[in-house]
Amino acid sequence: METDVDVAPGPDGRHVRTDAELIAGARQAPECFATVFDRHYGRIYAYAARRLGRDLAEDVASETFTVAFSRIGGYDTARPDAAPWLYGIASNLIARHGRAESRRYRALARLAPEEAVNGHDDAVAGRLDAATQRGRLAAALARLSGGERDALLLVAWAGLSQLEVAAALDVAAGTVRSRLHRARQEMRTALGEGDL
Structure with a gap:
């Protein structure tokens, strides 16, 4: 999903206000914040x-x-x-639900792959492989520290760059790189790829 944060003219030739301009405007006219909400709510909801x-x-x-x-x-x-x-605010709020998130990943890890029925060999094999991988990845996500999980999922699911993750989590870029490295190693181990 795209956001309208460019300073270039919009399709009608008018200036599209950046989020920063809207937030600055919301300090005097709170209704300006509604556009920020409209732009980002769907992405934040999907991430959560x-x-x-x-x-x-x-x-x-x-x-x-x-x-x-x-x-x-x-x-x-x-x-x-x-x-x-x-995303930083959402990640902090999600951390409050850490137990719920960990339970979710452990439950996904325990899900048994569906049994083959009626012999659709290739399709069934593909679904079984995907279910097995999903379970391994969910178990690995449950093992990550909160900071490692946040960094990995903000990159993988929210599509943020490492610098954006650093801003979102209010940590140094080097910290994000370290967290991502450890998280990726855990994911590789979970998939049986070791230290590739």
Whole structure:
């Protein structure tokens, strides 16, 4: 999903306001924040749903924007795109549900691959392989520290760059690189690839 954070003209030739401009405007006119919400809610919800399941995702996504709105005074308007900031808030909220997330990954890891029925050999084999891999990856995700899991999933599921992850988690870029390295090693081990 794309966001409209470019300073280039929009399709109608008018200037499309960046998230930073909208947040700055929301300090005086709170309704400006609605556009930031509209741009990013779907992505934040999808990220939370992948990590916690749909039951908690709506609460986390809504609370993300409530917290963000309460902190607009401290937003760094030198950053035109608010996505990393919002993912950082969402990651902190997801951490509060750490047990639920770990239970989710352990449950996924325990799911037995579906038994073959009626002989669709290649299709069934592909589904069994995918289910097995999913279980291994879920178990590996459950073993990661919260920081490693956040870094990996912000890159893999939210599509953030390492620098954006550093901004989202308010850590140094080197810390993100270290966390990603450890997380990727764990994923490789889970898939039986070792130290490739």
